[in-house]
Each structure stands twice: as structure tokens, then as C-alpha cells.
Amino acid sequence: MVQAALSPAAPKPAHVADDLVYDFDVHADPGLLADPHARLLDLLKTAPPVFWTPRNGGGWIVLSHAANYEASRNTEVFSSEFMPPAQMKAMLAALPPGAPHIPTPVPITLDPPEHTKYRQPLQKVFSPKTIANLRESIRELAGALIDGVKADGGCEFMSAIAEPLPVQVFLKMLGLPLDRQAEYREIVSEHMKAIDGDRVGSMKRLQRIAAAMRDTLLERKANPQDDIISMLWALEIDGQPTTLADMENYGVLLFIAGLDTVMNGMGLAMRGLALDQELQAKLRAEPKLINEAAEEMLRRYTFTVPVRIIKQEAEIHGATMKPGDIVKLFLPAADLDAREFPQPDKYELGRENNVHIAFGVGPHRCLGSHLARVELQVLYEEMLARLPAFRLDPANPPIFHGGHVIGIERMHLLWDA
Template identity: 80%
Template sequence: MDHALSPAAPKPAHVPDALVYDFDIHADPGLLDDPHVRIMDLLRNAPPVFWTPRNGGGWMVLTHAANYEASRDTEAFSSEFVPQDKMKALLASLPPGAPHIPQPIPITLDPPEHTKYRQPLQKVFSPKTISALRDSIRELAGDLIEAIKPDGRCEFMSAVAEPLPVQVFLKMLGLPLDRLPEYRAIVKEHMEAIDGDREGSMRRLQTIAAAMRDTLLDRRDNPRDDIISMLWKLEIDGQPTTLADMENYGVLLFIAGLDTVMNGMGLAMRGLAVDTDLQRKLRAEPKLIAEAAEEMLRRYTFTVPMRVVKRPVELSGAKMMPGDMVKLFLPAADLDAKEFPQPDVYDLDRENNVHIAFGVGPHRCLGSHLARVELQVLYEEMLARMPEFRLDPDHPPVFHGGHVIGIESMHLVWDV
């Protein structure tokens, strides 16, 4: 993998030198060495909100308070990287018959438009709908774990963390499981190139939509018991769902479902692998697992949402101007000592653990119920079925940075 730092962008005039800190979210050596150790280091040594010249130049928001404030202020911190009027004009200017350019809606919208498109999705991801999936998730987790158990070792990401959420997700959507490797490759390319290459980003979203189109059209004409069929029945603002709407929803769910949870699983399993006391405690008292999963989400938060500044605004003393790019560095927010005493200690008895691993405000993660069920079921099944597991000393974990921080590969060993 190429870990060269991205070229440095020139510093805008409104950014004071005191707020500049050089940090590359894709290639920072410390982040790739051990992400959450490096994040603690940033919290100690970088300004609470700083401007970095890397990845096109932009602001990084570290503290819990600043992330909370920016996440809720959608008027100053917008998710519309291409303003809606521009996007509509662009779509209208396409020649007849040109492929639709899908947008991962509603993540790229601000309220009130955002609300209109998010509302229908709430039904599909309601706790009730998700609870009904728990047994099939458990069965799949059990199968994956039993397959590796006799070997005494595994590369956990490819053996369990990737196939579990991705298969659950493809089944939920009703997409063909045999295309899993192709789908993952598309998403990986999209996530790695998300900073800056907007043209390329649109092309990749078209690739994702194209990979789903047969299934989308088939479910319109032959509905089944899956999410795509459910989405066809919804109305958006009183209007029936169109193929363009379905492609927009599809690319959003595709990117979220095929990348995010697996990184949370990897980070949490590493947390358990290095803490055999915690493993013993949870094996002895499995009812603590739901709480343990929440503290894992706080301790190893992994998503970094993006915003673009829409009007002059000040955040924690940093003056920002329209057009400035902002990364909400949630992994740092959940390690902020002002909010969580001794933040780097994994504490099962932590009082009021109000982490923001799933974000906060109108864009709070829609799939959080699903992610929680998947994470809890995985811990339950790993701890119930596997002997004590630990990191393989000969193959240390390999990490990646980016918009979802996580683990590329992690070798576990256990006694057979």
C-alpha cells in the first residue's frame, strides 16, 4: 500500500499559523501504527480544532464538545458538498438517456430536504425490523466461527469481520451473495479516493448503481421480503419511489453496509484479544456483553464524517469560512478526557457512557440498530464458541486510516 503523505495544500489567509497541524488522515505514520494511540497523542498535542494542509487542506475537529456542536449545526456545517441547485442543474443538463448520477442520499442533504428522504428509511431500519434479523445474524456468525475454530488461528478480517456484516447486508437488500468480492472491491476503491476526486467519485457511484441495477429492477416487478422491495413501496414526500431514488438510496446503503461495521468488529476483537481478563469476565457473565459493546464503540470509534462550511462560523476559537472542508473526527471526540475521565482505559463500569460513535444530530447513523445487533451477536458467539484468543505475535495487526479507521488484517491464535 502506498503510504506517501498527500501533497500539502496552501494555507488560506483566514487560518492562523497557531491552528495549523500537519496530519494526513490516510497516511499519518502514527495513525497507521496504532490509530487510537495516535488519536490520544493528537488530543494532547494538537489544537482542539486544527487546520491540516493534507488531503486537500481542511479542518479536523477533535473535541467532544466541538464535534457535538458542529454535528447539530447543519446551517453552518453542511453535508451538501455539491449545492442542491448545482446538482439539480447538472442532472438536468445531462443528455437524454445518459446514466443517472446517483448521490448517497440522504447523507449528502441538509434539512429539510434531508428529513424528507430519511423519514422513509427510518421504517426499514427500525429496532423492530432489525430485531427480527437477530437469529439469522447469529446463525451466520456461528457458521463462520465454527469454520475457523479447529485451525487454532485465523486472519480475522477476511474470515469473520468482512463476511458477517456484508452477507447480512446483501441478504437484507436481496443482492446476490456471489458478487460479494466485486462489491467489496468497488466500495474499497470509493472509500480510499473520497478526499478530493469529485469527478472520480461520481463515476464510482455510477459503478455501484450499475452493479445493483438488475436487482433493483427485478424487485420492482417481483417484490420479495427484502429491503429493496420495501423501499419500492415507500413514498417520498407523497410521491412514489423512482428508479433514481432507488439508486440514490442504494449507493448510500451499499457504502455504509459494506464497509463500516466490519471495521468496528475488527477494532473491538483486537480490544478483546489484548485483554484476556475482559474475555474471562464476559465469558462468565454474558449478560454484560451489551454494555461491553457500547464501551468498545466509545473506546474504538472509527467513523470520520465530512462537512463543508456554508457561512462564516467560529468553532472552539477557530474561524472558518464558506468552502472550508471539515472532518468530524469522532474517534477523538470519544477519547476526550473532558467528557470521559481516563479515556484510554476500557472501563466496563463507566458512568453515563454517551459516546457519539454513530454521530449526533440529524445525520446520526441510520444503521446504528443493525450495527449494535451485529456487534453484540459477534461478541456473544465468539466468547461462547471460542477458547481464549490472542493476537498472533508473529503477525501484528495492519491498520488503515481514512474516513473509516480500521484494520486491514489481524491474525488471532488460540489453543486447540
């Protein structure tokens, strides 16, 4: 098990009741790093459904499905605007001439109605029809990656398949050069690991991401091609032509989401399959069940942890929250809540009323959910079709990470070649 130093403990605010304090570090909790979803099942039994932790700068953790659902939909209280738009505009206007733009990942950092204005143009880019047209090219890449390791009798799944598959798909969609894949992944990984509390550092990392994309952004404006960047240049935002600042804002969001999030879902799903030989056999015999199987795997191993800031005093599940409080929406715990999903620890193919919130709910529901679903479904299909029964390597157990996207750092699979 990975050992990591806990972050310093922050003082408890006066409005936080003593019985709602629970010591939990989202990056370094030992149980989370040993087996994240097992730890969350334990938290749901031992911690309040909404609690305050002194770690990671101090803030609220929302565990229950009901509280996560309520908070995700109430953007007036649970805001995504860590810096109000007017303040951000004033700060940008005050920059000296020639200073680099500070990108903000829109629309995820906005609340309605501003959020709607910037999200709407992206809907077409990530529509089910657009994504469906990518299925066969995703399948071709997945097949090539799997065939590349098949004869070896095993692989380190994250680096061999889970990372290159969604990353290459997304780089191609965006129109970014594939030969810079390693550089791009390093930038995103650094950003995700250091995202808590370091506002100045975060801005610098976002500038680094924008700088890594800028040549391609400008080239596509002059020479449009069949990719997302070219499509975005052709859009209007609130009736106005897209600017380079708009493109950098969109770009950093898509860059982070496309180059990090889905690979974690893939790792967790394949671990789930590797641990369930009976399920593997059933899906090989009845591949038409794979889409349904992927949905239950999304519920069982949900992986994203959105962050909000309180804008108005509110009470949720007995917890009084004040303006400025930070809230982490633990969707992976919400989808393991026994009050919503009977026997939540059990992977149940054919589970009734499987209304999971792996992709969030409300205005900020994940724009890339259609793409993620197709990638996961195709991965299941190709892994099961091209490989014999695969299992975890007992000599090299998986290494997990916590944070804003829970996932696997390394996972070794074995099969009989």
C-alpha cells in the same frame, strides 16, 4: 508498520491562524497507521482541539468532543451538501438524453428539511423492531463462520469473519446476490480509499455502484420480495412514488455503509478483546454484560469520520472557518476526549455517563446504528461462547488503515485448538 506517501501540502488560507496549523494526513499519517487510537490520544494532547491541516487538499480537523457535538448538530454552518440540491438538479437536467444517472448517497448528502424528507422513509426499514427480528439469522451466520475456523487454532479475522458477517447480512437484507460479494467489496473499498478531493472520480465510482445494483433494483420492482429494495419501492417520498433514480440514490448509500463500515468496528472491537484476557474471562463468566461491554468498546474504538463543508462563516473553539472550508469530524478522537471521558484510554466496563457519539449525533445520526449494535453484540456472544481465549498473533501484527472509516486491514488471531 505500513508506510504510505503523504498527500501534497496545500497552501494555508489567509484566514487560518498560524497556531492552528498541524500537519496530519488522515490517510497516511505514520502514527495513525501504526495504531490509530493511540495516535488520536496523542493528538488530543499535542494538537489544538480544532486545527487546520495542509494534507488531503487542506481542511479542518475537529478533535474535541464538545466541538464535534456542536458541529454535528449545526447543519446550517456544517453542511453535508457539497453540491446544493438546486445545482445538482440543474446538472442532472443538463445531461444528454440517455446519459446514465449520477447517483447521490441520500439522505447523507442533504441538509434539513430536504434531508428529513428522504430519511423518514428509511426509519421503518432500520427500526429496532425490524432489526431485532434479524438477530437469530445473524447469530446463525456468525456461528457458522466461527465454527469454520475453530479447529485451525487461528485465523485472519477480517477476511474470515469481520468481512463476510456484516456484508452477507446486508446483502441478504438488501436482496442482492451473495455470489457477487467479492465484486461488491472491491467496488466499495476502491471508493473509500479514493474519496478525498476527486469529485469526478467519485461520481464515476457511484455510477459503478449503481450499475452493479441496477438489475436487482429493476427485478424487485417487477417481483417484490421480503427485502429492503422491495420495501423501498413501496415507499413514497414527499407523496410521490419512488423512482429508479431515488432507488439508485438510496442504494449507493446503503451499499457503501453496509459493505464497509461495520466490519471495521468489528475488527477494532475484537482487537480490544484480544488484548484484554481479563475482560474475555469476565464476559464468558457473565455474558449478560456483553451488551454493556459492546458500548464501551464503541466508545474506546470509534471508527467513523464524517465530512462537512462550511456554508456560513463561523468560529468554533477559536478557529475561524470560511464558506467552502472542508471539515472532518473526528468522532474517534471525540470519544477519547478526557474532558468528557475520564481516563479515556482505559477500557472501563460499567463506565458512568458513557454517552459516546460513535454513531454521530444530530440529524445525521447513523440510521444503521441498531443493526450495527446487534451485529457487534452477537459477534461478541458467539466468539466468546465458541472459542477459547483468543489473542493476537505476535508474528503477524495488525495492519491498520486511516481515512473516513478508521479500521483494520488484516488481523491474525490465535487460540488453543
